[in-house]
Amino acid sequence: MGARLPFDLIRMHEQVSSPPERRIKASVQRMSGYVPGEQPASADIIKLNTNENPYPPAPGVADVCHDFDLDKLRQYPDPVSAPLCDQLAGLYGCHAENVIVGNGSDEILALCTRAFVEDDQKIGFFDPSYSLYPILSDIRDVPVVVTPLGDAFEWREPVVDGCGLFMLANPNAPSGLSIDSARVRAFCEAFEGVVIVDEAYAEFADDHCLALALELPNVLVVRTLSKSYALAGIRLGYALGHPALISALMKIKDSYNVNALTQAMASAALADQDYLVATVSRVKATRARLQEALQALDFDVVPSQTNFLFVRPTHRRADALFAALRERNILVRHFTDERVCDYLRISVGTDDEIDALLRALKDIQSS
């Protein structure tokens, strides 16, 4: 049972002579884990650091949660989330065989590294891009091929020598820039391996690559309910693509990867497309206002197709400004990598949160 062990077991590993390290795979010993954005405990903090939606999920989601029949939780969830796959197929005009759902899109990205990359192949991606990609490559224990983006983070022809998989965040993070889908198509048509178009922010963008996933045999589009649907807490991502690619991912996923409540709540969120459109419009309106205000404060602002702005302060170092904002209980994201260390990534919050941010920035500039 849950019985406590005798207290002296806490001596446990202290006298152990045999080091456990040699039992851990060498590549895992060498690597570092992913560093998630900070989740502060204090409720007083204005949190503009992890690209969460400032608005709550659709009202139907709350109904599902609050009315949920707990007796259902005794049973295992649907292992393949069949009703949710049907619903997504209906939404995008494809077949359920084109769809897989996962425990967040992170799970699907990780599955792709195991399904589409042989041990002697490599994984390609741009720099800068989503900081999880190199970690996933380390976990998969294969080399990476990094294509540096241009000076303004613009497209460069990807280097793909020896790559089985290319991970393309579009719109990109942390830049917020979108790559034209025609350009992505040309790349996918020329590439021998599988391309993951990671569209975590697509609902905030003018263009997307869904057609590529449904027309080409080597493209998966990956999306998430974490941003536009305001449901980062439930962990629901999905991918669309050729049934053969989807079926490979299905074989190797955890048997019951998406829990019963998440399946039900995700279904309610997807059912309310009007709410999605309204929420996304509000975020985009605030994004436009924030961009203008930051430019008026002499920030360089990268044109954003996402729910965040990637900005370069010109009056002060980015790390110093990050710290000054943090002192004022405003949390944005600063990355220390050389390529992006002059920038801050600011999630688009509510209008009130953005007003508070702008007041703080003016206050800091005048101090």
Next chain:
Amino acid sequence: MGARLPFDLIRMHEQVSSPPERRIKASVQRMSGYVPGEQPASADIIKLNTNENPYPPAPGVADVCHDFDLDKLRQYPDPVSAPLCDQLAGLYGCHAENVIVGNGSDEILALCTRAFVEDDQKIGFFDPSYSLYPILSDIRDVPVVVTPLGDAFEWREPVVDGCGLFMLANPNAPSGLSIDSARVRAFCEAFEGVVIVDEAYAEFADDHCLALALELPNVLVVRTLSKSYALAGIRLGYALGHPALISALMKIKDSYNVNALTQAMASAALADQDYLVATVSRVKATRARLQEALQALDFDVVPSQTNFLFVRPTHRRADALFAALRERNILVRHFTDERVCDYLRISVGTDDEIDALLRALKDIQSS
């Protein structure tokens, strides 16, 4: 947005000339996926096939779900489930550094194959045992070393040549037998690699191996809330062991592997140990009654330390009896592997469900 694609995109992959198969890792092409126990849609079926708990989860779990602040779901969950790890450490008298929680214990088992096995090593387990182990080994793309259990499914000294990892279900499934913890200790002390003691059913058993996980540098005990806590639907598993082993798993897990609701509901379930004890006692009492009744009907019954019985009908073939029960809307589990195809695995249901099962069996025997 969620805009439908033009309908003619459904032509999509049909004209595609380039076969996607060659883009899928060869080992994934070769393997079969895990086959979960059937989850029938009909509510009329007495479901004794997947070892779910017949009683609902603790009342506090329902409170958490029904009162949950939906606005919290905008945000990412705690990536390392810190409060839950603290709570589990308190329950077992160890440190939070000894604990990892996962999206079901299946996730943790899969992580272990990636953290503790080099590419040129193997994974060992008994036969018969949990049917997921060979699938996880296929996914990890390493050879297996299978040790056949004795004629009555009793312990045999494991063969571990070249193994980095040994997966030991204890109590075992589908047999229901428990191996003495002293015998497990001796094996772990002699083995150079990591031993996973998969204690999915430990709360229904008289013995367990928690002390090994907290004393030895190469043992992880893995547990789940799916069975004894009646929470298969939320996906929550955990492992206890040496901080170096736990830390390796932490590095390679999905960043946000356990969703916010599951973290909160699991905490409520773990907080009510009295309810756990009461539920487990009821299941064990029904198990004893079912065992006696089945023996009176001339079944061979393997002594069970779990919430199921592994039984061999003597009047009729197991597959025929499975089918006859299914016709009567009673679902049990039959495995086709040669080693166990003469047996049925019957989950311990409520007393009413067991009475219905016994009536059906008598009815079938007299027909």
